[in-house]
Amino acid sequence: MSENLENLETNIKEKYDSALKSQDLYFFETTTESKDVNGVEFQLTHAPSLLLKPKPEGLGPPEPTDPFENPNPALLVAEYGEYNLLLNKFCVVPHHFLIVTKEFRKQSEPLLPSDLRATWEVLNQVSQPAMAFYNCGDVSGSSQPHKHIQVVPLAKSTHSPPINALYDRISGRKAGEIYTIESLPYIHVLVPLDLNFISTSTDPEELEGYLGQMFFGLLDSMIQQLRVNGSRMTMSYNFILTKQYMMLVPRQKEHWEVPEKGVRLSVNSMAFAGYLLTKKPEELETMKESNILDILSEVGVPKNMESSVHIVDHHSELAIE
Ligand code: AMP
Numbered sequence: 001m002s003e004n005l006e007n008l009e010t011n012i013k014e015k016y017d018s019a020l021k022s023q024d025l026y027f028f029e030t031t032t033e034s035k036d037v038n039g040v041e042f043q044l045t046h047a048p049s050l051l052l053k054p055k056p057e058g059l060g061p062p063e064p065t066d067p068f069e070n071p072n073p074a075l076l077v078a079e080y081g082e083y084n085l086l087l088n089k090f091c092v093v094p095h096h097f098l099i100v101t102k103e104f105r106k107q108s109e110p111l112l113p114s115d116l117r118a119t120w121e122v123l124n125q126v127s128q129p130a131m132a133f134y135n136c137g138d139v140s141g142s143s144q145p146h147k148h149i150q151v152v153p154l155a156k157s158t159h160s161p162p163i164n165a166l167y168d169r170i171s172g173r174k175a176g177e178i179y180t181i182e183s184l185p186y187i188h189v190l191v192p193l194d195l196n197f198i199s200t201s202t203d204p205e206e207l208e209g210y211l212g213q214m215f216f217g218l219l220d221s222m223i224q225q226l227r228v229n230g231s232r233m234t235m236s237y238n239f240i241l242t243k244q245y246m247m248l249v250p251r252q253k254e255h256w257e258v259p260e261k262g263v264r265l266s267v268n269s270m271a272f273a274g275y276l277l278t279k280k281p282e283e284l285e286t287m288k289e290s291n292i293l294d295i296l297s298e299v300g301v302p303k304n305m306e307s308s309v310h311i312v313d314h315h316s317e318l319a320i321e
Contacts, residue, residue: 162274
């Protein structure tokens with residue numbers, strides 16, 4: 001096990017192979033189809049085998065209440081400062097891993113500049129396309145209360161999450177300016193990162209300060225959007241970090257529900273990046289019949305069109321694309 005990020009990718013692959021073999025980790029087969037909405041190729045991934053997820057009683061001692069407190073050494077890829085890098089025990093994407101605080105911190109707390117720097121550094125050690133995400137708060141789709149950021153590899157063919165199709169269309173994007181995309185019917189904010197500054201910065205504290213400033217600027221802007229929208233304040237949100245931008249989506253509901261179809265599905269950050277996961281056939285069928293943007297609006301915070309006015313944010317004018 002490594003104490004830095006050297007050979008991270010090789011270590012992840014080796015650890016993954018051995019954990020899979022020893023059944024310390026489970027990979028679930030999926031099928032994926034895409035659904036185009038306004039030029040975004042949403043990926044509908046169906047993983048029926050997740051319903052057969054091994055039950056702890058069949059596997060010796062029950063799962064501890066906090067599985068990240070004393071992580072299974074078979075899943076521990078590296079220690080990095082205040083963090084453990086841990087393979088996801090139940091994955092539908094090989095090499096999906098978590099950046100977990102060594103000391104217990106709450107998943108309902110915002111990311112700190114140090115969390116963001118560690119995540120950025122880890123993300124940049126992975127040569128395969130990947131994105132990081134954080135499901136913050138009670139109704140954000142998280143299942144573990146111990147602070148963990150996740151890093152998920154993306155298909156080599158697509159390179160970036162499906163939602164990038166909209167990001168790429170923002171004309172004249174400027175690093176540090178906060179944007180909202182008009183065609184998305186739920187509240188969200190995103191900020192392009194200054195990649196030139198980041199790549200030339202040699203001072204970790206400077207990088208930490210920069211990422212913290214971008215994140216808290218985004219959080220302020222999200223709160224302001226909720227206020228102007230006349231929405232109830234929520235501190236549950238989904239955070240997405242790609243190698244180009246950060247995005248925040250506030251949440252008002254954990255589950256997408258269609259009771260008459262027997263659908264009640266937890267939704268997390270991955271969905272707002274364009275990846276939706278179903279387990280039951282009725283979930284997949286209902287999703288295929290539904291407007292994906294309606295699903296996301298239901299669990300996010302729908303934009304109130306009447307109050308959708310130009311908002312001025314602390315750092316920059318909020319640009320509506
Ligand atoms: P979330 O559901 O967003 O809170 O993410 C928690 C992640 O931790 C899920 O992807 C789980 O599959 C994963 N997980 C659950 N138990 C363990 C464990 N004992 N070791 C490693 N990963 C785990």
